[in-house]
Amino acid sequence: MSWIWHKSGRIDYLTLPKWQAEGIDVGFSTRVGGVSQAPYDSLNLGLNVGDDHAAVLENRQHWLEQWGVPLSRVAVGEQVHGTKVVWVNEEDRGRGSRELETAIPAADGLVTQGAVGLMGFFADCVPLFFYYPDLKAVGIAHAGWKGTAHKIGQKVMECFENVGGCTENAWVAIGPSIGPCCYVVDEHVAAQFRSNYHETPFLRAQEDGHYRLDLWEANKTLLLGNGVCPENIEEALTCTADNPKWFFSHRRDGARTGRMTGWISIREA
Numbered sequence: 001m002s003w004i005w006h007k008s009g010r011i012d013y014l015t016l017p018k019w020q021a022e023g024i025d026v027g028f029s030t031r032v033g034g035v036s037q038a039p040y041d042s043l044n045l046g047l048n049v050g051d052d053h054a055a056v057l058e059n060r061q062h063w064l065e066q067w068g069v070p071l072s073r074v075a076v077g078e079q080v081h082g083t084k085v086v087w088v089n090e091e092d093r094g095r096g097s098r099e100l101e102t103a104i105p106a107a108d109g110l111v112t113q114g115a116v117g118l119m120g121f122f123a124d125c126v127p128l129f130f131y132y133p134d135l136k137a138v139g140i141a142h143a144g145w146k147g148t149a150h151k152i153g154q155k156v157m158e159c160f161e162n163v164g165g166c167t168e169n170a171w172v173a174i175g176p177s178i179g180p181c182c183y184v185v186d187e188h189v190a191a192q193f194r195s196n197y198h199e200t201p202f203l204r205a206q207e208d209g210h211y212r213l214d215l216w217e218a219n220k221t222l223l224l225g226n227g228v229c230p231e232n233i234e235e236a237l238t239c240t241a242d243n244p245k246w247f248f249s250h251r252r253d254g255a256r257t258g259r260m261t262g263w264i265s266i267r268e269a
């Protein structure tokens with residue numbers, strides 16, 4: 001079973017029952033059930049968007065309560081639309097969970113085999129979730145157009161392969177993010193995809209010189225090209241820009257909006 005919607009107390013989120021059954025906690029939040037005021041209403045989990053700091057911390061704690069995890073056990077990367085992926089372990093617990101300054105610098109991807117929860121923040125960019133069963137390792141990546149064009153998903157898989165992980169056995173999930181229905185980009189963006197991908201069927205030229213970009217398909221192409229089995233890819237196929245009731249969207253709302261979280265953690269026995 002692929003992504004499903006789940007309600008826990010005031011919070012609605014998406015999760016993957018198949019992963020949960022394997023002992024991997026995984027979720028993608030909605031904007032519902034938090035304490036932030038407009039335009040961050042209400043479950044804004046991003047600290048870098050101009051929202052009240054205390055409200056964001058309360059929201060983060062509220063999100064983590066349902067997973068039975070304190071903020072002090074979570075690691076957060078400083079997301080810069082780059083492709084750096086960092087291995088984290090128990091020593092990194094708490095980094096970036098309460099303030100931006102301690103986040104793992106310039107890390108749009110995090111991977112771990114340890115007892116540390118990983119959080120990324122999203123408002124249209126594609127959340128990629130990874131589970132390598134043979135390594136008992138998980139990862140998360142922030143793949144906007146830049147991260148996707150420069151193949152952050154592949155960088156994550158290389159991190160696992162470097163320690164003996166088998167990508168043919170990997171599970172990967174693509175969470176809610178902006179869909180091809182709502183994402184039109186210019187030549188500058190299209191050119192970066194053309195220079196990094198052999199074929200770009202996920203870019204469709206429009207008559208006005210712009211392109212419709214399917215970030216889901218681009219990331220799926222990358223995953224398949226690196227050996228992930230199609231049956232191990234879970235796609236939410238849910239557009240953040242199309243669903244103002246449930247999701248923040250940078251493209252729809254502009255810079256002053258909130259962030260959802262992508263969450264993944266190896267459940268402690």
Ligand SMILES: [Zn+2]
Nearest residue numbers: 181182239242
């Ligand atoms: Zn859409």
